[in-house]
Amino acid sequence: MGFLSSSKSFFLGAGFVAGLAGIAGIGCGSRPPVTANEDYSGEMRLRRPDASKVGQGEGVRLSEALKKNLSEETPAGKPEKKREDLLNYLKKSRNSAKTSFYAECEKKFDAAPECAFLKPGWSELFFEDETLVEEGESETALKVSQRGTKTKLPASLRNRHAHVIATIQQNLTKGIVERQEGQVEGDYYRALKRFDSWTPELEELSKRLVRQSCSDPELYVYLGLKAEEYFPNEEMVTRALELYRKSDECESTAGASKYLQLGRFRLGLLSILRNDCKEARPVFQRLARMGVSDYSTRALYWGAYCARSESKKEDFFENFDLLFRTNPLGFHTLSINNGDSVLVENLSSPIDPVVLRRTSQEGHFNLWIRLIEEYDRRGDSGMVRSLLLPARKNPESLLRLEAGVRLYLATFAYRARDMISLFRMLDSVFRTQSEYVVDSTLKLFYPLKHLDRITAHAGRLNPLLIAALIRQESAFQEDARSRVGATGLMQLMPATARLMDRKVTKKDLVRPEVNIRLGIRYFQMLVDRFDGDVELALASYNAGSEVVERWRRRYPTRNRLLFLDLMPYAETRNYVTLIGRNYYWYSKIYGDQVRGPEMSRAGDAEFQGLKSQ
Numbered sequence: 021m022g023f024l025s026s027s028k029s030f031f032l033g034a035g036f037v038a039g040l041a042g043i044a045g046i047g048c049g050s051r052p053p054v055t056a057n058e059d060y061s062g063e064m065r066l067r068r069p070d071a072s073k074v075g076q077g078e079g080v081r082l083s084e085a086l087k088k089n090l091s092e093e094t095p096a097g098k099p100e101k102k103r104e105d106l107l108n109y110l111k112k113s114r115n116s117a118k119t120s121f122y123a124e125c126e127k128k129f130d131a132a133p134e135c136a137f138l139k140p141g142w143s144e145l146f147f148e149d150e151t152l153v154e155e156g157e158s159e160t161a162l163k164v165s166q167r168g169t170k171t172k173l174p175a176s177l178r179n180r181h182a183h184v185i186a187t188i189q190q191n192l193t194k195g196i197v198e199r200q201e202g203q204v205e206g207d208y209y210r211a212l213k214r215f216d217s218w219t220p221e222l223e224e225l226s227k228r229l230v231r232q233s234c235s236d237p238e239l240y241v242y243l244g245l246k247a248e249e250y251f252p253n254e255e256m257v258t259r260a261l262e263l264y265r266k267s268d269e270c271e272s273t274a275g276a277s278k279y280l281q282l283g284r285f286r287l288g289l290l291s292i293l294r295n296d297c298k299e300a301r302p303v304f305q306r307l308a309r310m311g312v313s314d315y316s317t318r319a320l321y322w323g324a325y326c327a328r329s330e331s332k333k334e335d336f337f338e339n340f341d342l343l344f345r346t347n348p349l350g351f352h353t354l355s356i357n358n359g360d361s362v363l364v365e366n367l368s369s370p371i372d373p374v375v376l377r378r379t380s381q382e383g384h385f386n387l388w389i390r391l392i393e394e395y396d397r398r399g400d401s402g403m404v405r406s407l408l409l410p411a412r413k414n415p416e417s418l419l420r421l422e423a424g425v426r427l428y429l430a431t432f433a434y435r436a437r438d439m440i441s442l443f444r445m446l447d448s449v450f451r452t453q454s455e456y457v458v459d460s461t462l463k464l465f466y467p468l469k470h471l472d473r474i475t476a477h478a479g480r481l482n483p484l485l486i487a488a489l490i491r492q493e494s495a496f497q498e499d500a501r502s503r504v505g506a507t508g509l510m511q512l513m514p515a516t517a518r519l520m521d522r523k524v525t526k527k528d529l530v531r532p533e534v535n536i537r538l539g540i541r542y543f544q545m546l547v548d549r550f551d552g553d554v555e556l557a558l559a560s561y562n563a564g565s566e567v568v569e570r571w572r573r574r575y576p577t578r579n580r581l582l583f584l585d586l587m588p589y590a591e592t593r594n595y596v597t598l599i600g601r602n603y604y605w606y607s608k609i610y611g612d613q614v615r616g617p618e619m620s621r622a623g624d625a626e627f628q629g630l631k632s633q
Contacts, residue, residue, distance in 0.1 A: 058328045060336060061358055067344055068362040069455035075371040082373045082460055085431040091377065091393035185210045193221045195228060197235055208242045218250050223259075230262045234270035237279040241267055244286060245588065251574040261290055268303065278314070281307060285315045288322055289586050293577055297326035301335075308339070317343065318585055321352035348454040351597035351629065354604055355581055359630035363457045364608055371458040375431070376424030385421060389429070396432050404436040415444040423453045427461070434464065439495035459609070466605050469496045470509070470532055471614070477540045481547065483614055485554065485625040486540060488602035489561070492595065499530050508532075510539030517542075554625045555580065555596055559587065562595040580628035600627040 080090050184202045188211035191197070200207075215222060226243055229235055244263035250256040267283035284307040291300035304323040307315055324339035343353050344362075354361055379385050388407070395403040411418055411429070418426050426449050433441035446465045449456050470490070474483045493511040494500035501507050505514060507529040517524045520538040528534045546557035549565060560568045567589075575586045587593050603625055 058331055058333070058336070059358075060328065060333070060340075061360075063337070064340065064344075064357050065362050067341065068365060069453075071366040071371055071455045071458050074373040074456050074458065077374050079374040080377060080428070082375055082427060082431070085375055085428060086434055086464075089393060089396050089435075091390075091397065185214075189214050192225060193219070195221070195225050197225075197229070197239060199236065205238070208236075208239050212242055212246045215246070218247065218256065222246070226259050226263060230266050234266075237267050237270060237277055237283065240264070240270070241279045241283045241286075244283065248286075248574065248588070252576055257290065257294070261287065261294075264290070268306070271306075281310060281313050281315055285318065288319070289582065292322060292326070292579075292582055293575065293586065297329055301326035301330070308342070312346075314590065317347050317350055317352050320346075321356055322585075324356050344454070346451055348450055348457060349601060349605065351601040351604075351627075352581070354601065355630050359604075359627075361604070361608075363454060366457055367459045367462070367608060370460065372460055373427060373456060373458065374424065375428040376422055377428055379421050379425045381420055381422075385425075389425070392429070392432050396435060401436040401438075404432055405438045405441070408433055408436070408438055408441040412438075412441050412444060415448050418445060418448045419452060423449045423456060427456065430464065439467075439497060443495060462605060462609055466491065466602065466609055467496060468606070468610050468613075470536060473533055473536050474540070475614070477537045479540070479544060480623075481540065481544060482603075482623065482625050484606040484610060485599075485603050486536070486543070488599050488606050489543070489558070490536075491602050492599050498532055498535075508535035508539075510535050510543075512539055512542070552626075553628075555584065555600070555627060555629060558596045558599055559584075559592050563587075563589055563592045580631070584629050597629070600629060603627065604630070 084090055181202065181204075184200055185207055187200055188203065188207055191200070192211060222243070226247065229240065229243070240263050244260045244267070247256045247260040247263065251260075264283045264287035267280060268287055271280060284303050288300045288303040288307065291297070291303065301323060304319045304326070307313075307319040308323060313319075320339045320343040324336050324343065327333075327335035327339060340356060343350075343356065347353055348363060349361070378389065392404055392407050395407065408429070418429075421429075426445050430442050430445040430449075433439075433445060443465060446461060449461070450465075468487055471483060471487070474486045474490075478486060490496060490509050494509050496509065498509055500509070500511065502511060506512060507514065507526065509532055512529055512535060514524075514526050514529065517529055517538050520541045524534060524538065529538075543557065543561055546560045546565065547554060550556040550560070556568055556572075559571075571583075571587055575583055577583050577586075584596055585593060587596075604627075607624070
């Protein structure tokens with residue numbers, strides 16, 4: 021989301037003043053700043069895959085499949101009754117918040133293709149708002165670390181739960197760390213939030229936790245995050261590092277928990293902030309070895325960064341190859357290659373990939389594909405979107421299908437105007453087979469809509485930057501609405517919109533002309549506030565200006581990408597880097613298209629995080 025209400029409270033926040041801009045890092049002492057000083061760009065270019073092969077061979081072409089349904093004719097009549105019953109049930113339950121067709125699917129229709137994607141617990145998640153999450157960073161990190169796990173309790177239990185949190189707070193003051201009856205995940209966060217300062221009791225508790233045998237990993241991490249609130253105080257930096265180190269040491273008790281992952285992530289970043297790659301590199305190695313997680317992309321990037329600074333070429337390419345293979349388009353992948361992509365050469369000649377209409381995988385996938393084809397043939401876009409919903413909810417399941425099949429499914433999402441399904445399916449293709457990153461697929465992944473309206477109101481801003489922002493905010497869905505009320509293409513909060521125009525109404529915000537005009541005006545205000553710094557303006561658009569100012573005071577560093585990754589909100593970290601990624605590719609795909617007399621007043625947006633650090 022973009023505009024968060026000003027009344028929203030945050031657990032962590034504080035950043036650094038401009039006067040500290042010359043400081044290399046917290047507690048750097050006589051240690052020289054860490055720099056990624058080896059140039060491996062030539063060898064990185066050799067990693068570029070051969071894109072021409074995706075356009076070779078006979079079969080249905082992507083361009084053909086996008087234009088119309090090219091499936092083979094099916095026998096006359098409706099799909100078999102079991103699936104027709106399921107689809108009728110979908111229609112009935114689609115708009116009902118009281119029942120989930122997934123639960124019914126699991127219970128009665130285990131042979132239906134939709135159910136091939138189901139996982140336990142999905143029925144509880146179905147009616148949550150959909151958000152566009154990419155780059156291997158899920159919302160789990162946001163819920164775990166900075167804002168607490170959002171565990172919903174029945175109203176009858178809220179007062180009792182408040183008592184549990186109060187008891188935890190009292191116990192922490194007394195140095196008692198045993199979990200309480202009724203305590204749920206995130207309660208340590210809620211209890212620590214009640215402390216308005218780093219009290220002597222918290223200081224003693226942190227020292228005791230570091231000295232004694234392993235305790236609850238959740239407590240280590242939340243106490244470390246609490247200590248970060250008081251950065252750049254050197255004693256608090258030391259305290260946070262000690263807690264994160266203890267969490268790292270206690271792996272045997274934490275297993276592969278998200279708290280262990282988060283603790284390692286913060287430990288590695290703070291070590292780099294102290295110019296200490298000697299400690300950071302093995303920490304990021306351990307984090308990367310935990311497999312795909314909320315921090316995989318960043319763990320690989322910083323592992324490569326430290327390996328390059330230490331002239332460990334083999335270790336650098338071990339990290340880079342995995343980073344490129346799992347996130348070829350990403351901001352961190354661009355940054356490690358001096359702000360450029362080895363894939364950009366694939367745009368020099370048009371390629372029309374061959375798609376696969378059927379999979380060789382066992383199971384009910386081909387039945388599912390036929391069902392999508394049938395409803396696309398009928399012109400029922402609503403049912404196509406319903407049938408694609410499992411892929412939106414669990415895109416990892418798509419990895420069981422060949423890349424060509426996923427590309428074929430993307431054509432149905434395109435015709436049904438299901439942009440989130442389209443983006444997620446293409447993302448899954450790119451992450452497994454980067455040779456599919458060609459001009460035709462990238463234009464699908466980065467559509468350019470409302471360019472005339474954007475250009476008319478862009479002023480000093482680059483229109484492609486606004487397109488990159490809109491893609492991330494709403495996936496170009498004009499009627500998009502978040503749970504907190506952010507509305508339209510640029511996800512404006514009504515109160516924020518009224519600051520720009522007192523007469524605007526909520527209904528006005530779904531009109532592209534109004535939403536784009538007011539959204540650009542507000543974003544320009546943020547850019548001006550931060551003296552043209554696009555990354556800080558984007559962070560403010562997502563988290564709020566005051567929060568970003570606190571972060572600037574908290575984390576003094578000249579390494580912009582390090583600062584962006586240190587921002588405590590996972591949502592904001594991903595938001596800024598994803599829009600930076602979007603802007604890079606929009607510029608490469610459409611840069612010539614938007615240049616002309618009307619663009620003379622707007623320059624290229626600068627993303628400092630893409631520069632060599």
